[in-house]
Amino acid sequence: MTVESVKPVTSDASELREPPLAGGGVPLLGHGWKLARDPLAFMAQLRDHGDVVRIRLGPKTVYAVTTPALTGELALSPDYIIAGPLWESLEGLLGKEGVATANGPLHRRQRRIIQPAFRLDAIPAYGPIMEEETRALVERWKGGGTIDCTSESFRIAVRVAARCLLRGQFMDERAERLCVALASVFQGMYHRMVVPLGPLYRLPLPANREFNRALADLHLLVDEIIAERRASGQKPDDLLTALLEAKDDNGDPIGEQEIHDQVVAILTPGSETIASTIMSLLLVLADHPEQSDKVCAEVREVTGGRPVAFDDVRRLTHTNNVVVEAMRLRPAVWILTRRAVTDTELGGCRIPAGADIVYSPYAIQRDPRSYERHLEFDPDRWHPERSKDIPKYAMRPFSVGNRKCPSDHFSMALLTLVTAVLADGFRFEQVTGSVGATRVGITLRPQRLLLKPVPR
Numbered sequence: 149m150t151v152e153s154v155k156p157v158t159s160d161a162s163e164l165r166e167p168p169l170a171g172g173g174v175p176l177l178g179h180g181w182k183l184a185r186d187p188l189a190f191m192a193q194l195r196d197h198g199d200v201v202r203i204r205l206g207p208k209t210v211y212a213v214t215t216p217a218l219t220g221e222l223a224l225s226p227d228y229i230i231a232g233p234l235w236e237s238l239e240g241l242l243g244k245e246g247v248a249t250a251n252g253p254l255h256r257r258q259r260r261i262i263q264p265a266f267r268l269d270a271i272p273a274y275g276p277i278m279e280e281e282t283r284a285l286v287e288r289w290k291g292g293g294t295i296d297c298t299s300e301s302f303r304i305a306v307r308v309a310a311r312c313l314l315r316g317q318f319m320d321e322r323a324e325r326l327c328v329a330l331a332s333v334f335q336g337m338y339h340r341m342v343v344p345l346g347p348l349y350r351l352p353l354p355a356n357r358e359f360n361r362a363l364a365d366l367h368l369l370v371d372e373i374i375a376e377r378r379a380s381g382q383k384p385d386d387l388l389t390a391l392l393e394a395k396d397d398n399g400d401p402i403g404e405q406e407i408h409d410q411v412v413a414i415l416t417p418g419s420e421t422i423a424s425t426i427m428s429l430l431l432v433l434a435d436h437p438e439q440s441d442k443v444c445a446e447v448r449e450v451t452g453g454r455p456v457a458f459d460d461v462r463r464l465t466h467t468n469n470v471v472v473e474a475m476r477l478r479p480a481v482w483i484l485t486r487r488a489v490t491d492t493e494l495g496g497c498r499i500p501a502g503a504d505i506v507y508s509p510y511a512i513q514r515d516p517r518s519y520e521r522h523l524e525f526d527p528d529r530w531h532p533e534r535s536k537d538i539p540k541y542a543m544r545p546f547s548v549g550n551r552k553c554p555s556d557h558f559s560m561a562l563l564t565l566v567t568a569v570l571a572d573g574f575r576f577e578q579v580t581g582s583v584g585a586t587r588v589g590i591t592l593r594p595q596r597l598l599l600k601p602v603p604r
C-alpha cells in the first residue's frame with residue numbers, strides 16, 4: 149500500500165460504522181486494568197472482535213487496529229500523527245522537541261539533521277567500533293560465571309551508540325546508570341499510559357519518587373554529555389557535532405532544549421530497544437541450541453575460522469533470519485499509538501478527528517492468520533520463497549513511511565554481528581534464578597535472564 153492508495157472519508161458517511169467495543173471494561177479504569185494485568189493477551193485477542201475495536205483507557209475511548217493492512221494504512225496516511233497515550237507517556241523522557249515525538253516541519257528538519265549518520269554508506273565506518281565492543285563482551289565472558297544479561301546488553305548498546313554517534317568516552321558507570329534508570333522510567337511510563345490517573349502520579353508515593361529520581365538522572369546524564377563536548381572544543385564528525393551546529397528554519401542555531409531532546413532520543417529509546425533485542429537473542433541461543441549451532445556453522449563457513457568481522461554481516465543470511473524471527477516473536481516495541489488529525493475512516497469504521505489509535509506489533513506478528521505455526525521459532529520462514537506468503541505489513545519492526553526508524557540498517561548490522569560473534573564463541577545455558585518470561589513495560593524483554601556461557 150502507498151500513501152496514494154489510502155482513501156479519505158467518503159462523502160457517504162452513512163456507510164461508515166461504529167467499531168465494536170471490547171468486553172471486560174470496568175468503571176473508571178475501563179480496559180486499562182486488563183492492559184496492566186495481561187497486556188499481551190489482551191491485545192492479541194482483540195482481532196477476534198474486529199479489524200477495528202474500541203477500548204477504554206480510563207475515561208478515554210481509544211481505537212485499536214488489529215490487521216496488518218490497517219497498520220500499514222495507519223503508518224502511511226497523512227491523516228494520522230505521532231501522538232496518543234504512548235507518546236504522551238514518553239514526553240517526560242523524550243520531550244516534545246526530539247525526532248521521536250515531533251511532527252510536521254519540525255520532524256522533517258530533524259530527520260534531515262540526523263539522517264546522514266544512518267545512511268547505508270555511512271554504516272561501515274561504525275564497523276570497527278561494533279567489532280571492538282562485541283569482542284570486549286566475549287573477553288569478559290571467557291572467565292565463566294553467571295552473566296546478568298540485562299546489564300551486559302545495556303552496556304554494549306549504550307557504548308556502541310555513544311562511541312559511534314556521540315564519539316563519547318562512555319564509561320561503564322554511565323551505562324550502568326542508564327540501565328538502572330531506564331528500568332524504572334519505562335515501567336513508570338507504561339503504568340501512566342494504560343492507567344491515566346493524572347494528578348495521582350504527582351503524589352509523593354514511593355513508586356512516584358523512584359520514577360522521578362530515575363527520570364532526573366537520565367536528563368542529568370544527557371546534560372553531562374553535551375557539556376563535556378562543549379568544554380572540549382572538539383568537533384568530531386558525528387551526530388552530536390551535527391546537532392550543536394544545526395540551524396533552524398530561520399538560520400539560527402537550534403535551541404538547547406532541542407539538542408537535549410535529540411541526544412535523549414539517541415541514547416534512550418535506541419539503547420532500550422537494542423538492549424532488549426540482544427536479551428531476546430541470548431534467550432534464543434540458550435533455548436534453541438540447534439539454532440545456535442546453525443549460526444556457528446554459518447559463521448565458520450563464511451569466515452573460514454577467523455574472527456567474525458563487520459564485513460561478514462551481509463553474508464550471514466541465516467544469522468540475519470534468526471535476528472528477524474527473534475524480533476517477530478519478541479518485538480522490543482510491542483505497542484504504538486497514533487492520533488487522527490481529521491475525521492477519517494479505517495476498515496470501514498468512522499474515526500473522529502482527535503481520536504487516538506493503538507496497535508500492537510506483538511499481536512500482529514504472532515497472528516495465526518498471517519503466520520503458519522505462528523508460535524514456533526522458525527528462522528527459515530524468512531527465506532524468500534516462504535516469506536512472500538506473509539502479508540504485507542505483518543512484519544515491520546522498524547515501521548514504514550516518514551516515521552520509519554532512521555537507524556534500521558545500523559541496528560540490524562549490530563544485532564547480526566553480536567549474534568554471530570556470541571554463537572561462534574559460546575553455547576549458553578540458563579542458570580538457577582533466571583527468569584526468561586517476558587517483562588512487559590513500554591518495551592518487552594526477558595524478566596531476569598541469567599546465563600552461563602560455555603566456550604565452544
